[in-house]
Amino acid sequence: MTGQRWDLDVEGRHHRVEADGSTRHRVRWYVDDQLVAERTAMEDKIRLRPSGDAAGHGLGAVLVRFSTLGTPRRATRFPPDEALDVQLSTGVGGTDLVPECGSKAAQHDERMLAHPTRYTVIQTAGGVATVVVPLLVAALLARVAFSFDWPAIPWPDLPDLPWPEIRLPGIPLPNWSLPGWVREALGYAKYVWPVLLAFLLARAEIRRRRTQRAVR
Structure with a gap:
């Protein structure tokens, strides 16, 4: 199991996100060392909203992304505004938390930018x-499939169905085709x-x- 931590100070409050990368991803979001949200899922994008007593404190939301192999890559915090649902759904906007120095997420960022x-x-x-x-x-x-000699499948001899004859009016249609x-x-x-x-x-x-x- 691979652990990852991100930190960010916003408006005098310290946000910390911790994630474990495995088949099932466990993500925890702390604000001023108080756990405000936690979720475990197999998705590569896990969205967190404050729960309990922290739900009405205007903390916004957090989106944590994992790689295809389950490695934690990025944690983004979205402020509480009218577009929060759209931002959290699309992942557009927000502020990335800073990955712990020397962690895999930090190394990934450095390699990408370098x-x-x-x-x-x-x-x-x-x-x-x-x-x-x-x-x-x-x-x-x-x-x-073509390398095997498949046996012939008997198909029943169905009677012909009398389909109605439909006559279309003689309207000339343009004769054109794509180049x-x-x-x-x-x-x-x-x-x-x-x-x-x-x-x-x-x-x-x-x-x-x-x-x-x-x-x-």
Whole structure:
């Protein structure tokens, strides 16, 4: 189990978030050393709201993110305002808590900001994997399926059904079709957009981290 801690002072109050990374993630949120929220879940994004006596104290909310492998990556605190539900749902806005010095989350931040190009390449490679891996698996399954001599499946001889004949009025419809290069581009789009999206998200995350460091 991997432990992680973040801290942040906001308006004279000290916020501390602790998370354990495993199959089930346990997250605890403390304000001035008082536990205000706790949750255990298997999600990679865990949202916390104050409960009990702390619910009406205007503390806002916290969003903790985990990597695909279950490592705690980031804790973000959102202030109590009208857009809190939207911000907590989308993860946009808020202020990142500072990861404990020397922790895995801190090392991840340092590597990302010190080597933004490498981080972008890694994230983009993940986008490529989402395209290539399903194609390889589909090709492998097809090859295995066609390698077997499957027995013929008897199909019952069903009677023909008398479908009604529908006559449409003789309205001339325009005879047009998309240019060949457009059809070809649309065919490749489903393979290109995951890679492009991964690249854009990686660049946006680097800019966001730099902004958060400047704010803190």
